[in-house]
Amino acid sequence: MENLIAGLEMLARWDVMLALLVGSVGGVIIGAIPGVGPAVAIAILLPATFSLDPIVGLTMLLGIYGSSMYGGAIPAVLINTPGTAVNALTSYDGYPMTERGEAHRAVSLAYSASFWGGIFGILCLILLSPVLALIAPMFGSREIFLAALLGIILVILAHRGQIMAAGLLAMFGIFLQTVGLDAVTYTQRYTFGYSFLSSGVNLIVVVLGLFALSQAFFLLTAPDNSPVAKPVTGRMGAGIKELLKHKRVATVASGFGVILGMIPGTGEFTAQFMSYTYAQKTSKEPEMFGKGSPEGLIASEAANNAVPAAAMIPLLALGIPGEALTAMMLSVFYVHNVIPGPQLFQNNIDLVYGLYFALIALNVIVMVFLLFSTNLLTKIIRVPTRFLGVMILLLSFVGVYSLRNSLTDCMIAAGFGVLGLILKRLNLPIVPIILGMVLGGIMEVKLRSALPRLKTPFDMIDRPIAMILFVMILLVLALHIRTLVKEWRAYQSEEDHDMHDSQMR
Amino acid sequence: MSRVKTLQSLFKRYRRPGDIVFAWIALVVSVFLLSQLMDQTTWRKGGKLFAQPRFWPAVSLGGMAFFAAFHLLGSALSERIHGRWQEVSLWITSLEYAGWFIGYALVVPYAGYLPSTIIFAVALALRAGYRTVSTLGVAVVSAVVIVLLFKTFLKVNLPSGLIYERLPDGLRQIMLTYF
Numbered sequence: 001m002e003n004l005i006a007g008l009e010m011l012a013r014w015d016v017m018l019a020l021l022v023g024s025v026g027g028v029i030i031g032a033i034p035g036v037g038p039a040v041a042i043a044i045l046l047p048a049t050f051s052l053d054p055i056v057g058l059t060m061l062l063g064i065y066g067s068s069m070y071g072g073a074i075p076a077v078l079i080n081t082p083g084t085a086v087n088a089l090t091s092y093d094g095y096p097m098t099e100r101g102e103a104h105r106a107v108s109l110a111y112s113a114s115f116w117g118g119i120f121g122i123l124c125l126i127l128l129s130p131v132l133a134l135i136a137p138m139f140g141s142r143e144i145f146l147a148a149l150l151g152i153i154l155v156i157l158a159h160r161g162q163i164m165a166a167g168l169l170a171m172f173g174i175f176l177q178t179v180g181l182d183a184v185t186y187t188q189r190y191t192f193g194y195s196f197l198s199s200g201v202n203l204i205v206v207v208l209g210l211f212a213l214s215q216a217f218f219l220l221t222a223p224d225n226s227p228v229a230k231p232v233t234g235r236m237g238a239g240i241k242e243l244l245k246h247k248r249v250a251t252v253a254s255g256f257g258v259i260l261g262m263i264p265g266t267g268e269f270t271a272q273f274m275s276y277t278y279a280q281k282t283s284k285e286p287e288m289f290g291k292g293s294p295e296g297l298i299a300s301e302a303a304n305n306a307v308p309a310a311a312m313i314p315l316l317a318l319g320i321p322g323e324a325l326t327a328m329m330l331s332v333f334y335v336h337n338v339i340p341g342p343q344l345f346q347n348n349i350d351l352v353y354g355l356y357f358a359l360i361a362l363n364v365i366v367m368v369f370l371l372f373s374t375n376l377l378t379k380i381i382r383v384p385t386r387f388l389g390v391m392i393l394l395l396s397f398v399g400v401y402s403l404r405n406s407l408t409d410c411m412i413a414a415g416f417g418v419l420g421l422i423l424k425r426l427n428l429p430i431v432p433i434i435l436g437m438v439l440g441g442i443m444e445v446k447l448r449s450a451l452p453r454l455k456t457p458f459d460m461i462d463r464p465i466a467m468i469l470f471v472m473i474l475l476v477l478a479l480h481i482r483t484l485v486k487e488w489r490a491y492q493s494e495e496d497h498d499m500h501d502s503q504m505r
Numbered sequence: 506m507s508r509v510k511t512l513q514s515l516f517k518r519y520r521r522p523g524d525i526v527f528a529w530i531a532l533v534v535s536v537f538l539l540s541q542l543m544d545q546t547t548w549r550k551g552g553k554l555f556a557q558p559r560f561w562p563a564v565s566l567g568g569m570a571f572f573a574a575f576h577l578l579g580s581a582l583s584e585r586i587h588g589r590w591q592e593v594s595l596w597i598t599s600l601e602y603a604g605w606f607i608g609y610a611l612v613v614p615y616a617g618y619l620p621s622t623i624i625f626a627v628a629l630a631l632r633a634g635y636r637t638v639s640t641l642g643v644a645v646v647s648a649v650v651i652v653l654l655f656k657t658f659l660k661v662n663l664p665s666g667l668i669y670e671r672l673p674d675g676l677r678q679i680m681l682t683y684f
Contacts, residue, residue, distance in 0.1 A: 171569040175566055221599050401663060451555055
């Protein structure tokens, strides 16, 4: 109880409240503009938050992370262009509803389902906290190493149809974090004699290049476009009533969001597809899916909004990010010397509760904001795409240059920007590079610190949690091989691999 | 015939033009980096394998080469998509904007953050094809807002321009601190 009050106290500051408001409202706007995802915004703002208090910086970034998907539903429903990559499925049913003249119904349903998913995710996080505080200290170096390894394997396997490319990029990420002076043996690794490489390749420089600059280059090299959405009329609160008729779908979808959000490497995409499939299979009108089914819309929006809260679980409890946005947040923790992991629950539990309350507050702020401002947002999304590219390029400079005023960083970021553009053009995933860098670093450090206690390789898995993680790794690999063999035999029809659309990130 | 077909179906992926060019570049880079393993990393005598500074570069580059080879195989076994070189030329076009970005970073320490941002916002807007006064005006306003937000309010660590040194005393201090 004391910790709860301490967490609330943390939020009761004008600067934290302002950061939350700016993050939430900014996140909705950013999410609503096709072409700028939360990753671009977080990457640009990341260095700016370093000078702020940890709770201020984190609430602002959390605001953007948690609210962007609300905004992303607007263009998905109204103009059939998802505002963020994870709103792709929303357009499947949302846009047909708009075509039928039910835009108002679709948008308000999307908001209500998002709110349901968001709050469900946070409640699970709060309820799970005592369990986490109990289990997290059982994670030693070996367990964290195995969990990070599982994360790498999952992020590769989650990119079905692009596994080789995802593997290549994840390995590239692991390699990138090895470049520079080895912190333990003080030997140079892949510096090719260049002194600027001795300090290694900075994660934030890579993130800014791959997410922000690449998006600027992508928009600037593509033809100009200015999406036009018609204004929506009617009361936005109407969706809540309709949502209550589909409580089961919303809750199960949120459940999928929570479970898959917790597992590193899987995230919103898998959660959405599983919930959508579930909703279709159990619906009384399965033929309506893809043609404007409210249940389909609810399933996809509830699932993706439950993920941010759930993704905080491995991040806070183990220090393992499950996807790119939490990987970026991890660097904010590190800069402020707050190390996420088992100790966080023991030493900084007030910060953890503060973040929980921030998550609840941001969902409420966003919901209230959207009830009154949907039509304003339909005007904002008309920003021409090339102009947006110019602005992202100028903003990326702030992010890269403010880190350490280095021109070399700008050149490296520009290089990664071009690589990111190529990956986006080829529809190959960017996330494995970032997760490879972060999880690769964790694996190297944790394996080294586990070594003195290992006499034989089997000592690696002689503790219960390590054993469970090891079995999970084997199971994931075995299941994947089984699916491959099954597909080989059955000649499955072509899948829609556009679902992993990296262009929006 | 059926064996070839099933092999194709196993490796066939959803692709876009230019995929095979990327696959070749990835493989060449991976193999080159792997070939430098002995020169660019060291082996500490008596140390355990997993604690060697060479271990993780070897694992990651080995993995990269492995996946790159299969990625290329997948590309080669899939049907050819037209427009490959057109796509590659677009990648090369993007280097121009990378140049703009580096140029901007080069100019800021001399011309100052506010003037450079306004100049680059307008110049890039013109380059992107906008000619109307209103759009260029919006570019100037956006540039000023960016500077006010990051340099003036958030006090982000950005250099002051050398050009500011030539300004009269009172104005110089304000420009050096806030813009």
